[in-house]
Amino acid sequence: MNLRIPGPTPCPEDVLLAGAQQMIDHRGPEFADIIARVHTGLQTIFSTANDVAILTSSGTGAMEGAIVNTLSPGDRVMNVSIGVFGERFGQIAEAYGAEVVKPHTEYGSAADPDMVGSMLADDPTIKAVLVTHNETSTGVTNDIGAIAKVVRSHDRLMLVDAISSVGCVPVQTDAWDLDVVVTGSQKGFMVPPGLAFAAVGPRAREAAKTATMPRFYFDFEKHFSYFERGQTPWTPAVSVMFSLDLAIEKLLADGMEAVYTKHAKIASDVRAGVKELGLELFVKDEAYASNTVTAVKVPEGVELSKLRGLLRSDRNVVVAGGQGSLDGKIFRIGHMGHITDEDVADVMESLADVLPRAGFPVPA
């Protein structure tokens, strides 16, 4: 199956097989070796010297951790949301009692750093800014470096959901001076779901000392204190750690610059391919188009369920639909992690094959 959803992503065979090893003592020396190696690799991939908490959860658990470790009920936070995952970040903060304010943004566009700056200037009580690096629901990548510069100049915390960008698109945690950056195992890492990671900077760790949101499972300081002993506080997803260990080794052997270049090229090929078919990208300004997922407008008269059904049944190609208010209006082609030029060509040939049957004549 050509699984082209934006996570979980296909995994290389050897990464899957690595996960099929016998269990080990998660409080023994073998695990200590693995977690030390994985942690160093994560620091390289996050471009950070900060400690990275390794959590057993999906990415959303790390988003929750970013919030509950740094904030207190009643804190004002700015949620710079440009899509469904941005909304989720704000919902988590609200669930724990934060007061969430939201600048106006439009689905399909990136967030405007100047707007973030003027809102922060107007409201000195905003303690933290929540922002998605790559909004998987719309196929748009924010300029995190520019937003971070503004947030830093106003001295607020910046919590970043980089779940669909880490390991595919450069995330300069230290150069951009980001406070918490989170991701999960099943997107750019080419590893099955089950682990999430949070790079936590010094300001965030200082904030944790006075933050009063309730936390236990996702208490970052507990994770860091156990890490010193080569462990996690709770039983980790050991099999996923085996796979991750190998996947990181493979990524670093390829070199992160080469991995980023490959994602940029594949994404550019996907965008060119869909436009050649006469389809339109959902992103308003292609300069902000995501290098990990491409959102495509469903053409007038085409029923998306029929299009996706034909791709699946006749071509063994699985693409994602739209989420929330974009349901039925866009479809999304995932191209993060393990993907080849042949996979891209197969998606384009398959679209050319089934689109006419779904009611859209493809240009010759």
Ligand SMILES: *Cc1c(COP(=O)(O)O)cnc(C)c1O
């Ligand atoms: C996939 C994704 C999430 C959710 O992660 P889960 O692992 O499903 O909890 C959040 N944010 C972004 C940007 C994502 O791509």
